[in-house]
Amino acid sequence: MSFSEKCYAVLRKVPRGKVTTYGEIARAVGVLGGARAVGNAMNKNPYAPEVPCHRVICSDGKIGGFATGSAKKVKMLEKENVEVRNWKVDLEKHKFILRR
DNA sequence: CATATGACACTAT
DNA sequence: AATAGTGCCATAT
Numbered sequence: 001m002s003f004s005e006k007c008y009a010v011l012r013k014v015p016r017g018k019v020t021t022y023g024e025i026a027r028a029v030g031v032l033g034g035a036r037a038v039g040n041a042m043n044k045n046p047y048a049p050e051v052p053c054h055r056v057i058c059s060d061g062k063i064g065g066f067a068t069g070s071a072k073k074v075k076m077l078e079k080e081n082v083e084v085r086n087w088k089v090d091l092e093k094h095k096f097i098l099r100r
Numbered sequence: 101c102a103t104a105t106g107a108c109a110c111t112a113t
Numbered sequence: 114a115a116t117a118g119t120g121c122c123a124t125a126t
Binding site for chain 1: 105106107108109110
């Protein structure tokens with residue numbers, strides 16, 4: 001199973017209304033400092049929307065990127081009741097803790 | 101095998 | 114608090 005496949009597997013566990021970060025996912029799959037690599041995987045994500053890649057944001061709460069435009073990402077999150085203010089999300093409120 | 105790339109993260113200003 | 118550097122890792126060339 002490739003690195004990206006593992007990322008999709010973990011991300012699959014993130015529930016609606018919650019989010020996680022690139023770095024967290026990297027950690028979850030056992031690759032510290034692999035946040036950037038996770039971004040690459042998300043960028044390709046062949047399992048959308050089965051795999052909620054829009055629930056992955058930056059460690060500082062900023063939205064981060066999205067293949068079809070960050071604006072779309074924000075909309076989707078808001079539809080799931082995730083509050084986004086000035087391109088930022090309150091991690092304390094919406095961050096989903098991944099098992100390590 | 102060597103380099104370049106990108107949806108990041110951390111530290112020091 | 115906001116910004117600039119620098120490091121990082123899987124993939125693609």
